[in-house]
Amino acid sequence: MNVKIKVNQGDARCPNAPSTQEIISADRVPAPDWVRSESYQFMGSEDISTDRYTDPAFAKKELNTLWKKTWQFACREEHIPEVGDYYVYDLEHYSFIVTRVAENDIRAYYNACLHRGTKLRASGTEGCASEFRCPFHGWSWNIDGTNKKITCEWDFPHVNKDEFKLPEAKVETLGGFVFINMDDNAPTLAEYIGPEAMGHITKWKLEDRYITAHVSKVIPANWKLTIEAFMEAYHVIETHPQVAPSNGDANSQYDTYGDHVDRFISTLGVVSPHLAGRVSEQDILDQFTVGDSSVLAGADRKLKDGETARQRMADMMRGMFEQATNSDLSNVSDSEILDCFSYTLFPNTFLFPGISLPMVYRFRPVKGDHRKCLYEVFFLRPVPKDGERPEPACVVHLEDHQSFTEAEGMDPGFGAILDQDTENLLLEQEGIEASAKKGLTLGNYQEIRVRHFEQVIEKYVNG
Known part of the structure; x- marks a missing residue:
């Protein structure tokens, strides 16, 4: 029997599950204040018109307004x-x-x-x-x-x-x-981003990283649909069920900062609220350490009495990154080491600046076809300690039929996740065009980044 859970409009958390901040507060190496902060506000519950994904006239207005005025x-x-x-x-x-x-x-x-x-x-x-x-x-x-x-x-x-x-x-x-x-x-980039988000981004010291892989692929969906597919963890349980045993999807944290930046934090090393009570701490750890393509394949998998999978994973990944970079990360928080941080820089850039998943996504409309988008993934790694910056990797262009797992420099397990993400998009584009319902209905919290994004687009396109 399904039990309907009452949630007040705009409540910024998954009920009956620990929040992201409650999970992080239990870590052995505490997170800094900018990680422990929250910045959510309810932004309404109206449908988003599907015309903006299907109407070539809307795409033209975007080109003549939004793209000409944004960083x-x-x-x-x-x-x-x-x-x-x-x-x-x-x-x-x-x-x-x-x-x-x-x-x-x-x-x-x-x-x-x-x-x-x-x-x-x-x-x-x-x-x-x-x-x-x-x-x-x-x-x-x-x-x-x-x-x-x-x-x-x-x-x-x-x-x-x-x-x-x-x-x-x-x-x-x-x-x-x-x-x-x-x-x-245009305002300066600092003014455009805003002081709070600017403080977050500069903390990651992304200037000390370089591109180790660069993959691009044309996706058969409008650029906004494509970028919005990566703005929430709401889809994880259905689209990526293989990661749910060790991913806090439904209790991810979502934040917005002014018009041009938003963030989410998705905790790793904890079970999805969808699977609560059905997955043990040992199961969570096994998710990361079993199989050739796992993050920590071959590591010691046996938890001690009272030890959590999250803490073991943070400790193991800290050791792995210290060895790889020849650096001391003992004062870097468990959350920064382990969790997935994602920042959207409006209109088309995603920063994943964390140590465990250092990436950048970029999205651009394809010339002459508003139903297609150029999607790019950049992987960043720390510059070697000798200070000699390697040359950035050349871009690998995938054909329509190719899997992300085929791209040079792509972890096969992560490539499979990107395949799952992008395979939904043609169905979404075609479904929107076939639908009798002319609006997208969004969740108040888990899809707040989508609503925030579309509201800012509205400001640029229609003044």
């Missing part, structure tokens, strides 16, 4: 470590050459010749240049954006070379990431 992760600084290095970042029909002009000077030029508009660098390219030269008629620009050459200059007396500089987008860096914004009047 977007274009590349990592290690993509352009030396003066003259460049990286081409594309968004739908927009294209930018992100280049290092001096040690502390990074610029993003609109990727178009000022003569007749030819792209100066092809999409998806990177390299090192002393100039940006048009392949059509040979006009060229120095890496500082000033005009270098006008072919047959005598025929252009109406062009002032000193004023014919490459137009620029705004550029800022944070944690080793290079962000761009097309809006000349």
Whole structure:
């Protein structure tokens, strides 16, 4: 018999289960205040119109409003470590050459010749240049954006070379990431993120990591549906049942910070509330230590009397990371070592800055097709202690039929999870278009990041 549990509107926790903060408070190595904080507010319970996922006119409005006014992760600084290095970042029909002009000077030029508009660098390219030269008629620009050459200059007396500089987008860096914004009047990146969330992100010291793997795949769903698939742990019990024995899915914590950042914390080493009473502490530990693709395969699996799986996992993972990085992590909290932290930087970047799951997701609409999205996964690892930063891994592009498990640098177990996530998306896109119901109904707490995200989109698109 199913018992209906009464939850007050907007209650920020799963009833009859420990909250994320209660789980973290029992850890041996305590978490810092910014981990122990909460920032949830009820944002309404109205349906989200499905038109925004299916209407090409809405996609066009997004392109002309939202994408032109927001800060977007274009590349990592290690993509352009030396003066003259460049990286081409594309968004739908927009294209930018992100280049290092001096040690502390990074610029993003609109990727178009000022003569007749030819792209100066092809999409998806990177390299090192002393100039940006048009392949059509040979006009060229120095890496500082000033005009270098006008072919047959005598025929252009109406062009002032000193004023014919490459137009620029705004550029800022944070944690080793290079962000761009097309809006000349945009707030600073720090203002855009806000002081509280900025304090969280800087604590992770992401500038001390580098890209060890980079995987991309076109997903047959609108970019918003794709990004929203990763905003909640509500889907875990159905989509990823194999991880439920050791994942606090339904009691994950969700936080929002202003318009442009949200967070969730999903605790590991604890049983899903859906399976409470049916899984032992030993079962939880076995989930992580049995099998060739498990996180801690081959480790000692026998718990001592009174020992929790969460504490054993935190201790083992701390030891593993200390050995891998030759560093002392004794003062790093169990939560930072073990749990899944996810930050959304509006509109299209996910940071998973934790030590156990250091990743970045990026989502971009596919040019000319609002029903498709380019989804990218970057894996980050600490720079070696000798300070010699390795070159970032080259991107691996997966074809439609390929599994994430086939990508170089991808853990097979995690690749299988990404397959599960993305296989839902075609069905969701097609189901929304076939549905007689023209709205998505969201949970008040577990799907608050989706609601928050869509409300901010509304602000940009419709003012």
